[in-house]
Amino acid sequence: MGSRKGLIIVTLLALMPALPALAQETIKIGSSLGLTGYGSATDGHWRDGLAVAIEAVNKQGGVLGKKLELVTEDNKSTPQQAVVVYRKMMSEDKVVAFDSGCISAGNFAAASFVAKAKLPMFLCSILPRQPEEIKWAFQFLPPPKYEVDTRYQYLKDKTEIRKVGILSDPSPYSMLMRGLAEKGAEEFGIKVVASETYQQDDADFSVQIGRINAAGAEAIIMLGQGNAVVTVANNIRSLGLTRMLMLGSINELDILQAAGKVLGEQYLFPSPLIQIAADDISVITDQKARAAAEPFVKAMKDKYGRTDNAQASRAWDSIMMMAAAMKKANSTEGEAVRTAFEQLGRYDGAGASYEFTAEQHIGITANPYVIAWVKDGKLVLRK
Structure with missing residues (x-):
């Protein structure tokens, strides 16, 4: 009797429609x-x-x-x-x-x-x-071009530097910027006299920096992120290149602070205002931007x-x-x-x-970067 009842239950279950999967909570x-x-x-x-x-x-x-x-x-x-x-x-x-x-x-x-x-x-x-x-x-x-242009515009408007060397890592983003930097320099009256690469795990960049210096560059445009930035800053100082300006990429706060501690005003970089606003929200003067x-x-x-x-x-x-x-x-x-x-x-x-649209999937259409430097451990606008 028991086995017959079990058979009936199994048969009924088989005939029942499948229950829908439970929706994710x-x-x-x-x-x-x-x-x-x-x-x-x-x-x-x-x-x-x-x-x-x-x-x-x-x-x-x-x-x-x-x-x-x-x-x-x-x-x-x-x-x-x-x-x-x-x-x-x-x-x-x-x-x-x-x-x-x-x-x-x-x-x-x-x-x-x-x-x-x-x-x-x-x-x-x-x-x-x-x-x-x-x-x-x-x-x-x-867009990477904004980051490149911000550095070149600063050199053109605020310095007499017209010869630069590029130092880049092999990431897709850096390689894209390298092409933009090499092609776009002339627009600002700047000449790229050397272009060097490195690997992210390299421990020393003295050889590449030496070649850039020997080519007559007055500034290094570094295209890369992470601890390599601090290594380059230390190499510039150890080589005694006191007049060599280093213009880094957008980067993390701790990296910016560490490189800035090494080179002071010799190290400049593009930064969005929101990165500086961590210490001073008043740098965002646009009311809509500040409210957001x-x-x-x-x-x-x-x-x-x-x-x-x-x-x-x-x-x-x-x-x-x-x-x-x-x-x-x-x-x-x-x-x-x-x-x-x-x-x-x-x-x-x-x-x-x-401003995203069906045709435009790169949403930022106005250059958000300013040139900044590290002063007393804080990011400040370079004027």
């Missing part, structure tokens, strides 16, 4: 980040900006009745590992969009299969190269204390805009979110103002 946003390796400082700040933005959105009720949930994976600053973590977040975590860090090569490596899955990618890095991949990717990094920046600056100070706002501010903006697009679309479905994002119009954020 949160909206999962994936982020591929170089939390170890050469990109760890940059991507660590991007992660911090994502975290405070998601907390802020959730405190305001979330999106479409659900909380946002950040899923982060360490790509170890390599494209091979980026592919692994992107696939993992898609297959296991079921993320509905990506908001990833600044490792361009890793984002490039994953872009083809993310695009095929029709998932939007909001990126700290430059865009991937293929049109179908660009269709699904949105760049929150200012203040909640971000407060959230970062409350959670992390004094921190670097350059990358984190644009991470904050990317989440706020993503949430706005989901609300506009009334959906988290990839194509709907992408289309709504393209239709948001001008958005004044904490890190910059953005």
Whole structure:
């Protein structure tokens, strides 16, 4: 009797229609980040900006009745590992969009299969190269030309320096800037007399700096980030090049401070105002920009204390805009979110103002950089 009853129950279960899968209780946003390796400082700040933005959105009720949930994976600053973590977040975590860090090569490596899955990618890095991949990717990094032009404009307007040498690492972003720097110098009446490269794990750059100096350069345009910047600063000092100006790339606060401690006013760099505003919010004189920046600056100070706002501010903006697009679309479905994002119009954020459209996936269309230096451990405008 017992076995017969069991058979009846199994038969009835087999005939029942399948129950729908339980909907996710949160909206999962994936982020591929170089939390170890050469990109760890940059991507660590991007992660911090994502975290405070998601907390802020959730405190305001979330999106479409659900909380946002950040899923982060360490790509170890390599494209091979980026592919692994992107696939993992898609297959296991079921993320509905990506908001990833600044490792361009890793984002490039994953872009083809993310695009095929029709998932939007909001990126700290430059865009991937293929049109179908660009269709699904949105760049929150200012165009590299702005960073190059800011340095050249300063040399033209504020100095007599007209000969420079370029020192760059092999990352896609730096190589792109190197091409822009070599081609764009003439526009400012400047000549590139030497161009040298290095690897991110090199311990000394004296040979490259010596060749740049021998070529007659009066300034080094360094295209690269991380601890290599401090090494170059130390090499310039140890070589006794007291008149050699070093113009670095955008960088993390601790790197800027360390290089500035070595070279003082010899070390200049492009910086967004929000990075300087960590110490003095009054540097943001535009009222709309300051109103957008203040909640971000407060959230970062409350959670992390004094921190670097350059990358984190644009991470904050990317989440706020993503949430706005989901609300506009009334959906988290990839194509709907992408289309709504393209239709948001001008958005004044904490890190910059953005104007994304269907044809324009590089959102920052006005140069946000100023030239800064380190004075008494703080970033200040170079006038």
